[in-house]
Amino acid sequence: MPARAAVEALLRDRKLDRTLTSTLPERLGEDAVAPLDTDALDRGLAGGLPRGQVSEVVGPSSSGRTSVAWAALAAATRRGESVAIIDTFDRFDPPTAHACGLDLSRLLWVRGQAISKTSGAIDPAWLPGVRAVNGPGTFIERVIDRAIKSLNLVVQSRVCTLVVIDLIDVPANALRRLPASTWFRVERAIEGSDTAVLILAAMPVARSAGGRSIVMENREPAWKGDHDRSRRMAGVKAQASVNAARWSHAARVDLSTTVLNAI
Amino acid sequence: MFAALYAPSLPAAALVDVARAYTPRFEQLGSIILLDASGLSRLFGSAQELGEHLRDALSKQSPGDSVPRVAIASTQTAATLLALGSPGLTVVMPGKEAIALAPLSVSVLDTFEQVHGCSGAPSPPASQRTNTRAPLGGRHQGPSPKPQVPSPDQTGGWHHPRSTHQASRGKRRAPENRLLEILTKWGIRSLGALVELSGPEIHERLGERGALWQSLARGVDARPMVPWVDEIPFEAALELEWPIEGLEPLSFVLARLLEPLADRLERADRGAAVLSTSLRLTSRTIHSRTLQLPAPMRDPKTLRTLVLLDLESHPPDAPIDIVRVFIEPTPAKVLQWTLLERAQAAPEQVTTLLARLRALMGETHVGSPQLVDTWKPGAFTMSDFGSRISDQLQKPDRSIELKAALRRFRFPIPTRVVVQEGRPVRVQTDRQGFTSGAIVQAAGPWRTSGNWWDTPGPRMKSDQKSDAWDRDEWDVAMQDGTIYRLVVEREVGQWFLEGVID
Numbered sequence: 001m002p003a004r005a006a007v008e009a010l011l012r013d014r015k016l017d018r019t020l021t022s023t024l025p026e027r028l029g030e031d032a033v034a035p036l037d038t039d040a041l042d043r044g045l046a047g048g049l050p051r052g053q054v055s056e057v058v059g060p061s062s063s064g065r066t067s068v069a070w071a072a073l074a075a076a077t078r079r080g081e082s083v084a085i086i087d088t089f090d091r092f093d094p095p096t097a098h099a100c101g102l103d104l105s106r107l108l109w110v111r112g113q114a115i116s117k118t119s120g121a122i123d124p125a126w127l128p129g130v131r132a133v134n135g136p137g138t139f140i141e142r143v144i145d146r147a148i149k150s151l152n153l154v155v156q157s158r159v160c161t162l163v164v165i166d167l168i169d170v171p172a173n174a175l176r177r178l179p180a181s182t183w184f185r186v187e188r189a190i191e192g193s194d195t196a197v198l199i200l201a202a203m204p205v206a207r208s209a210g211g212r213s214i215v216m217e218n219r220e221p222a223w224k225g226d227h228d229r230s231r232r233m234a235g236v237k238a239q240a241s242v243n244a245a246r247w248s249h250a251a252r253v254d255l256s257t258t259v260l261n262a263i
Numbered sequence: 264m265f266a267a268l269y270a271p272s273l274p275a276a277a278l279v280d281v282a283r284a285y286t287p288r289f290e291q292l293g294s295i296i297l298l299d300a301s302g303l304s305r306l307f308g309s310a311q312e313l314g315e316h317l318r319d320a321l322s323k324q325s326p327g328d329s330v331p332r333v334a335i336a337s338t339q340t341a342a343t344l345l346a347l348g349s350p351g352l353t354v355v356m357p358g359k360e361a362i363a364l365a366p367l368s369v370s371v372l373d374t375f376e377q378v379h380g381c382s383g384a385p386s387p388p389a390s391q392r393t394n395t396r397a398p399l400g401g402r403h404q405g406p407s408p409k410p411q412v413p414s415p416d417q418t419g420g421w422h423h424p425r426s427t428h429q430a431s432r433g434k435r436r437a438p439e440n441r442l443l444e445i446l447t448k449w450g451i452r453s454l455g456a457l458v459e460l461s462g463p464e465i466h467e468r469l470g471e472r473g474a475l476w477q478s479l480a481r482g483v484d485a486r487p488m489v490p491w492v493d494e495i496p497f498e499a500a501l502e503l504e505w506p507i508e509g510l511e512p513l514s515f516v517l518a519r520l521l522e523p524l525a526d527r528l529e530r531a532d533r534g535a536a537v538l539s540t541s542l543r544l545t546s547r548t549i550h551s552r553t554l555q556l557p558a559p560m561r562d563p564k565t566l567r568t569l570v571l572l573d574l575e576s577h578p579p580d581a582p583i584d585i586v587r588v589f590i591e592p593t594p595a596k597v598l599q600w601t602l603l604e605r606a607q608a609a610p611e612q613v614t615t616l617l618a619r620l621r622a623l624m625g626e627t628h629v630g631s632p633q634l635v636d637t638w639k640p641g642a643f644t645m646s647d648f649g650s651r652i653s654d655q656l657q658k659p660d661r662s663i664e665l666k667a668a669l670r671r672f673r674f675p676i677p678t679r680v681v682v683q684e685g686r687p688v689r690v691q692t693d694r695q696g697f698t699s700g701a702i703v704q705a706a707g708p709w710r711t712s713g714n715w716w717d718t719p720g721p722r723m724k725s726d727q728k729s730d731a732w733d734r735d736e737w738d739v740a741m742q743d744g745t746i747y748r749l750v751v752e753r754e755v756g757q758w759f760l761e762g763v764i765d
Contacts, residue, residue, distance in 0.1 A: 067765065101666070157608070
């Protein structure tokens with residue numbers, strides 16, 4: 001036992017005891033989470049996205065996962081925070097995001113490579129001002145690698161308090177090939193800080209011990225108007241299942257998104 | 264306590280050298296040097312002893328028989344006026360300035376204005392300068408009863424009111440001396456006489472400038488002292504013994520150049536506004552880069568990182584011989600933060616992050632989006648992140664409903680669409696990862712068009728791209744639940760997938 005006490009004391013001195021012999025002190029108060037300003041979702045998330053943790057929103061296409069991420073970004077900018085989106089394939093649409101309540105002046109938008117035509121190859125002449133993506137691996141892998149590097153730069157700088165990385169259109173096999181250390185590094189960079197990281201993907205990717213997983217499912221489009229000529233899209237209804245490592249069961253949330261006239 | 268040194272026979276540089284030997288806080292006013300003598304008594308004794316020290320130091324420098332003038336008073340105006348008007352050494356006790364100044368000629372105020380330039384004595388409006396109303400009434404009429412002083416020739420420089428007046432008579436006077444002419448006509452020849460006039464009435468007749476002259480005649484300071492600052496450019500250069508290639512060795516050279524410059528910036532309470540790097544290459548060409556910094560900064564590590572990241576994007580094409588760094592300084596930014604809002608990141612952090620991201624992703628792919636004044640779908644421009652943050656925070660008082668997001672394909676995906684009775688019923692695309700098949704439900708068309716007035720015509724150059732659009736939009740739900748935004752370009756009849764509603 002004295003030997004164990006000595007090792008623990010040594011670890012404590014070197015500040016290496018936090019993940020081995022004790023946990024980080026839990027953040028208390030309303031500042032511990034980043035709320036989304038949507039009652040149903042905030043209840044499901046137990047207040048909001050936990051700061052200093054990696055969370056994720058996953059689900060099939062058109063299930064409202066991007067809407068949830070934008071709602072989180074909009075709520076953060078309403079609080080006066082700076083936010084960032086790492087847009088791997090340049091899918092972000094500023095006019096729609098503005099209509100969703102996002103203050104664009106507080107958003108750092110890191111645009112990845114928009115892929116043109118049907119192949120992965122990209123013609124530099126199509127994208128003036130964009131640096132050629134060279135290096136080992138396939139084109140998609142190099143684009144993802146850049147996005148991950150950007151994410152690391154943003155979280156290490158501590159400039160933004162909510163960072164969303166959009167990996168929705170990344171093929172599943174490319175996502176699986178990402179080493180687990182990628183996400184450990186991100187977790188380590190934001191541990192104990194005010195920054196929350198949200199991964200936006202089609203399938204579960206990573207979540208830190210204190211993070212949340214929002215899984216969107218059972219989506220159903222809602223229409224208005226009975227006749228073909230008068231019909232318009234009203235929104236999407238979906239269910240979200242919110243889970244965390246220490247929760248005994250997932251919280252289920254009914255969500256509905258509204259299609260804006262602006263889009 | 265201030266000391267004024269006046270030695271017309273000495274060059275200004277010699278006067279500055281004398282002043283620098285006594286205090287770092289001094290101001291040059293033309294041919295007069297004004298010293299801040301506060302605290303010098305510990306080194307040089309009383310004001311009288313300090314004055315004698317200064318006079319002796321000036322005498323050693325002065326050629327021939329010319330006698331330097333030294334005046335010590337509690338205000339800089341009194342010290343300057345006494346140095347201009349009194350020969351030798353004059354020491355005035357605090358509170359006795361008006362008495363000491365009273366015998367001096369009013370013409371000394373004119374000289375005072377000349378040495379101060381426009382900063383100390385603002386010139387009045389034209390209407391006030393030409394004010395030639397009657398002299399003040401009452402007991403202030405006529406010449407001052409104060410005793411006159413000897414002529415400058417006899418006393419080595421006294422300004423005799425009458426002699427000045429006589430010398431000026433018959434000459435064409437500059438507009439700036441109009442006030443002096445009026446005072447002389449009124450019979451006001453000494454500062455004492457000017458002080459005795461009624462303040463409001465002198466303001467009424469002579470305007471702001473007249474009131475200022477009266478205030479100066481009492482020895483009151485019109486502005487604080489502006490100490491001399493050595494204007495040494497914030498520049499450093501290093502000639503290398505061997506040419507260097509690559510950015511890693513250059514970073515050590517930059518650190519060696521930037522650290523002393525950052526120290527100097529800190530001592531001067533300045534920050535870098537513009538950072539220029541000039542590299543002379545072995546090909547005898549100069550590779551120059553200039554960084555406009557968004558906020559004044561002086562952290563050497565940040566500055567070095569910014570230069571290196573910029574050079575990473577724009578590398579020199581030959582080894583480097585000489586490295587030169589030039590900084591344009593600007594007053595350091597002082598901000599009062601609020602305790603009620605979340606602290607923002609330091610400008611150094613933001614600038615470094617943006618530079619790193621730009622080096623990785625490209626210049627145009629990092630920043631904040633900005634909407635443009637158009638109805639064109641998806642139109643935006645990029646601006647610098649953090650350059651236009653709005654102060655208005657909109658805190659919601661109720662739950663906000665989710666709005667559907669549109670994931671826009673920056674390059675719309677061409678697709679084949681089967682149309683029945685004017686409505687799309689089937690979508691087919693060759694692109695991997697996109698749903699093809701029958702359309703379950705469709706809403707539309709929503710027709711938009713714009714900028715058609717800019718369509719290519721005889722006046723438009725062949726390489727100029729038209730910004731016009733004319734299209735129908737459809738929201739379509741596929742069998743697997745995906746909702747696409749489908750667009751048909753009406754002019755060519757081509758269908759595109761524009762985005763996914765998510």
